Amino acid sequence: MSAAFRIEGRVALVTGANRGIGRALVEALLARGVGKVYAAARRTETLADLVAAAPDRVPALRLDVTQPAQVRRAVAQAGDVDLVVNNAAILSHAFAGFEDPVWLDAARQEYETNVVGALRVSQGFAPVLKRNGGGTIVNLSSVAGLVGMPPVLTYSSTKAALHSLTQSTRQMLREQGTRVVGVYPGPVETEMAAELPMDKASPEAVAEAILDGLEQGLEEIYPDPFAVEYGRTYAVNPKGLESSFPAPASAA
Numbered sequence: 001m002s003a004a005f006r007i008e009g010r011v012a013l014v015t016g017a018n019r020g021i022g023r024a025l026v027e028a029l030l031a032r033g034v035g036k037v038y039a040a041a042r043r044t045e046t047l048a049d050l051v052a053a054a055p056d057r058v059p060a061l062r063l064d065v066t067q068p069a070q071v072r073r074a075v076a077q078a079g080d081v082d083l084v085v086n087n088a089a090i091l092s093h094a095f096a097g098f099e100d101p102v103w104l105d106a107a108r109q110e111y112e113t114n115v116v117g118a119l120r121v122s123q124g125f126a127p128v129l130k131r132n133g134g135g136t137i138v139n140l141s142s143v144a145g146l147v148g149m150p151p152v153l154t155y156s157s158t159k160a161a162l163h164s165l166t167q168s169t170r171q172m173l174r175e176q177g178t179r180v181v182g183v184y185p186g187p188v189e190t191e192m193a194a195e196l197p198m199d200k201a202s203p204e205a206v207a208e209a210i211l212d213g214l215e216q217g218l219e220e221i222y223p224d225p226f227a228v229e230y231g232r233t234y235a236v237n238p239k240g241l242e243s244s245f246p247a248p249a250s251a252a
């Protein structure tokens with residue numbers, strides 16, 4: 001565990017800020033007194049109401065994490081950032097048999113966004129964070145990144161890759177004083193999890209728990225009751241978690 005830290009007065013950037021957990025994070029950061037939060041999204045028009053709620057504190061940034069030029073431009077525009085949240089991700093295929101050829105295209109798209117995109121943003125902002133005293137990178141992985149989840153075969157593997165990137169980045173940026181935090185939510189009530197027939201936490205509750213964990217100085221955050229329980233079992237018996245996710249309601 002690292003030293004505790006305060007959100008108040010920080011300058012944050014959240015990718016995929018227009019909906020779901022990203023949007024809830026922007027709102028929760030504002031409520032905790034963040035100095036500024038760059039709301040980054042592929043289409044800035046989807047950020048209009050977030051920006052309108054606090055125009056001085058929420059600059060909108062156009063940022064598709066798969067586009068190197070857009071990441072370079074975001075780095076140039078947000079040189080005061082000291083907290084970067086890699087939240088943007090896609091889940092493009094689910095609930096298919098192992099032989100389904102679509103998994104291959106899904107893997108390419110999901111890796112480009114969820115893994116390469118997050119690495120690109122972290123690489124781009126690492127020098128900014130260093131200049132600003134070290135700062136923090138937060139990577140939104142998932143409990144699906146701890147143990148392979150067959151209904152979302154390829155997505156699950158991207159979240160495992162992001163977990164690994166989180167561990168390596170933490171070690172590689174330690175010397176420059178950058179703290180690197182992994183977040184491992186269970187099912188959350190967003191568009192991404194719409195097909196998952198499970199009880200889900202609200203994005204607002206998850207955002208609050210993520211910020212609580214950051215303020216407590218945690219390096220791994222399990223931000224909802226399902227995730228806490230999952231994390232506990234994972235620590236002692238990861239094999240016991242295989243087959244812990246159900247089939248879709250339509251296939252039941």
Ligand SMILES: NC(=O)c1ccc[n+]([C@@H]2O[C@H](COP(=O)([O-])OP(=O)(O)OC[C@H]3O[C@@H](n4cnc5c(N)ncnc54)[C@H](OP(=O)(O)O)[C@@H]3O)[C@@H](O)[C@H]2O)c1
Pocket residue numbers: 015016017018019020021022041042043063064065066086087088089090113117140141142143184185186187188189190191192193
């Ligand atoms: N929901 C869950 O159950 C759950 C559980 C564990 C972990 N997570 C993780 O939590 C994070 C947020 O997920 P969510 O549930 O809030 O998902 P969501 O509602 O589907 O939102 C995904 C966000 O990512 C953005 N995005 C997708 N591709 C992008 C790209 N190439 N560049 C920039 N932004 C892009 C989307 O923007 P557009 O509007 O432009 O598509 C959207 O803002 C993800 O990392 C996800 O893997 C979610």
